[in-house]
Amino acid sequence: MVELPSAELHKTPLHALHLKLGAKMTAFAGYDMPVHYPAGILKEHLHTRAHAGLFDVSHMGQAVLHPRPGVDIAAAFESLTPGDIAGLSPGQMRYTQLLNERGGILDDLMVTRHWAKDKGNALFLVVNAGRKMEDFTHIEKALTGVAVLEPLPDRALLALQGPQAANVLARHIPQGAALKFMHGGSFAIASQEVIVHRCGYTGEDGFEISLPASAAQEWAVRLLAEPEVEPVGLGARDSLRLEAGLCLYGHDIDETTTPIEANLLWSIGKRRREAGGFPGAAIIQEQIRQGVSRLLVGVKPDGRAPAREGTEIQDQTGKKIGQITSGGFSPTLNAPIAMGYVSAAFAAPGTPLQLLVRGKLLPAHTVSLPFIPKRFHK
Amino acid sequence: MQKKFYTEDHEWISLDGEIATVGISNYAQEQLGDIVFVELPQIGAGAQQGDEIAVVESVKAASEIYAPASGEVTAVNTALESEPARVNEAAEGDGWFFRLRLSDKTELDRLMDADAYQRYVEGLG
Numbered sequence: 353m354v355e356l357p358s359a360e361l362h363k364t365p366l367h368a369l370h371l372k373l374g375a376k377m378t379a380f381a382g383y384d385m386p387v388h389y390p391a392g393i394l395k396e397h398l399h400t401r402a403h404a405g406l407f408d409v410s411h412m413g414q415a416v417l418h419p420r421p422g423v424d425i426a427a428a429f430e431s432l433t434p435g436d437i438a439g440l441s442p443g444q445m446r447y448t449q450l451l452n453e454r455g456g457i458l459d460d461l462m463v464t465r466h467w468a469k470d471k472g473n474a475l476f477l478v479v480n481a482g483r484k485m486e487d488f489t490h491i492e493k494a495l496t497g498v499a500v501l502e503p504l505p506d507r508a509l510l511a512l513q514g515p516q517a518a519n520v521l522a523r524h525i526p527q528g529a530a531l532k533f534m535h536g537g538s539f540a541i542a543s544q545e546v547i548v549h550r551c552g553y554t555g556e557d558g559f560e561i562s563l564p565a566s567a568a569q570e571w572a573v574r575l576l577a578e579p580e581v582e583p584v585g586l587g588a589r590d591s592l593r594l595e596a597g598l599c600l601y602g603h604d605i606d607e608t609t610t611p612i613e614a615n616l617l618w619s620i621g622k623r624r625r626e627a628g629g630f631p632g633a634a635i636i637q638e639q640i641r642q643g644v645s646r647l648l649v650g651v652k653p654d655g656r657a658p659a660r661e662g663t664e665i666q667d668q669t670g671k672k673i674g675q676i677t678s679g680g681f682s683p684t685l686n687a688p689i690a691m692g693y694v695s696a697a698f699a700a701p702g703t704p705l706q707l708l709v710r711g712k713l714l715p716a717h718t719v720s721l722p723f724i725p726k727r728f729h730k
Numbered sequence: 731m732q733k734k735f736y737t738e739d740h741e742w743i744s745l746d747g748e749i750a751t752v753g754i755s756n757y758a759q760e761q762l763g764d765i766v767f768v769e770l771p772q773i774g775a776g777a778q779q780g781d782e783i784a785v786v787e788s789v790k791a792a793s794e795i796y797a798p799a800s801g802e803v804t805a806v807n808t809a810l811e812s813e814p815a816r817v818n819e820a821a822e823g824d825g826w827f828f829r830l831r832l833s834d835k836t837e838l839d840r841l842m843d844a845d846a847y848q849r850y851v852e853g854l855g
Contacts, residue, residue, distance in 0.1 A: 376763075387790070388763060392763050392764050393763055393764055393788075393789040393790065394763075394764040394766075394789060395764075397789075587763070587789060587790055590790075591789055656767050656811065657767055657769060657787070658766065658767055658787050658792070660791070660792060680789060680790070681766040681767070681787070681789050683789070688766075688767070710769070710785065
């Protein structure tokens, strides 16, 4: 992605707070975002795993998809994604993907059937920052006359993640803290509409809190005042999601990878696998039946050297069999970890691999994902 | 007292007789953040001034280290293999990377002294 000069970068409603907290900032998806605060990525990562971290994810795209009268919005949205949207009960959230005609992934997103009784036929969407314009255009175009997309650019999004997240949230939004995993709701607090979902991108229990932009800083300060909570930047967000084996759009998944290749079959409900009716369904159903030639797997270097995105993966005879798509260092395991695509024959956990790092072949193994057990709220 | 020189790429080099010690500056470690891996050169390896000679990796990214002067590697700081965080703790002390037997000490004249480097870093904003 071509990054804009800093003067032209968008700022989230928490931008001034990041600077005040001493964040090191970087351009990400057109936004000036915090990579880390003075504590640094390692400490922020470990703090989130042990206590709770607060992330500014206001750069992500929030929207409500309203049906035209008489339209079943779930059925309409299922024409764009392989997820079981019709099966969502009010307030229930699901991870799915927008697909192209080849079954390639245009973006991955979170979809909630609206929690409000009078809006139970609308969907609440959260999409990736770097894809939101493309996604919104795609959805509007595909559902012209069927639904109206209402982007929510005036809402901020905070993620509160970690084993203490629920205890902290209970002091401020008790109804939000009582939500079930992958459920959401909205709560009027001081005449502000606060939308809370119990979900996240770290492998920990946690919440995503959507707020009016004007109230975001005040809420962030209030949550950061809790003894369990520290601010966490995009650097640790990336290392946390990698440990949890979660895909990053534009790296592990893109328009050339299908959900089956990306090991996301779990996100396609049984009914959808059988009935199809989404873009690229014939290709994806064929991949489910016949298998795929390449698969996204966990890769664990045997040594200490990290293998970064783009690193060539070879078999033991030196033949290229794939490529690393996300690679870095796991603070929890104190060791390098990575994900990448390998030929299907090398996808079984324990398979020996070689990684071509700076001209040297380093031993590694295929491992099952995630690298650390997920600790979602049951 | 040994004089320390700095490169624009943020390596430091300090000469003691024929042998110079090399590391990265405190400013560099602050910019890189938590160091998780250091790839050191082989003892006996030769390098020309400006050659890529080592690699330092933070959680986020890998960065090349360039030889501040030409010479032959006589020692490496093997402690960094198990404790790369020493670079964060003492970049210009215990966190040194390797030692070089210099082939041409006059190459150091092209580098910055501590004051000049300080001004250079301030200019980076």
